[in-house]
Amino acid sequence: MTPHRYFIINKPQNMVSQFVSSDEVRLLGALDFEFPEGTHAIGRLDSLSEGLLILTTNKKVTNLLFQGEVPHKRTYWVNVSHVVLPETVELLRTGIPIRVKGGGYYTTTPCEVGIIDRPAILDKHQNETQPDVPNTWLSITLTEGKYHQVRKMVREASHRCRRLIRASIEDLELGDLPPGGVREIEEEAFFRLLKIANWKSAIPSGDYL
Incomplete structure (x- = not known):
């Protein structure tokens, strides 16, 4: 089984927050990085907006981040x-x-x-x-x-x-990541920085792609 992987990117302007579109737009696949199969964006930034965007192969992150009892800053x-x-x-x-x-x-x-x-x-x-x-x-x-x-x-x-x-x-920051840059983050640090404390119980150890 392959462990889930977690990334942040500095999304540049004039790029949509997805890998596939029927429209003529600049996609995340244009970034100079080989993302693993199943990678998708968590949340979105509109085309004109820039900055921190989370990408992961873990489909449960959206619920953990946006549907928890405590809203995230x-x-x-x-x-x-x-x-x-x-x-x-x-x-x-x-x-x-x-x-x-x-x-x-x-x-x-x-x-x-x-x-x-x-x-x-x-x-x-x-x-x-x-x-x-x-x-x-x-x-x-x-x-x-x-x-x-x-x-x-x-x-x-x-x-x-x-x-x-x-x-x-939360504490997951863009930092000095340049426009179009990609940074991979270790799983435990990823959830700690996002202040998601219950992630281990919500994601069984065998739940991988």
Whole structure:
């Protein structure tokens, strides 16, 4: 039997979070890495978003991560146009109505929001270089994940999202992994960093591909 394997990647912009698509899009298979058969993404980042994406051969990780009793924190670095005022930070932090499918509005749950310096590990990006237009970097940590939630939150706060990078899920961090980079993680460390304590009982020792 082959043990399950676990990876993180730094998904670059203009790549979808899947290996197969009927559309003409750039797929995960374009990364310079030989993934084992059965590898799939856990959760998704939209094509324009970048950063931490989990890949694994273990089909039970999705339930363990997203359907547990305790929601898991996800932190994003967000570059937005113009200067963000303290009252806007507070609005984002305490909850802001965003439009959802069907045309209604949903008020986001309280989350962690702060203004940060530009993360030093990031590569230069053309969206950040508009002349004469100031910009602000935010760190936003959520425990929920509505469709395009972060982009919608900053839009409702009257700022345009220029760049969106997922930096971490719990203690599993992007670190200095370059765009398109792949890092394999040992199984026990993978679940420890994600703060999934019951993974051994949920995954029998013989449950491999």
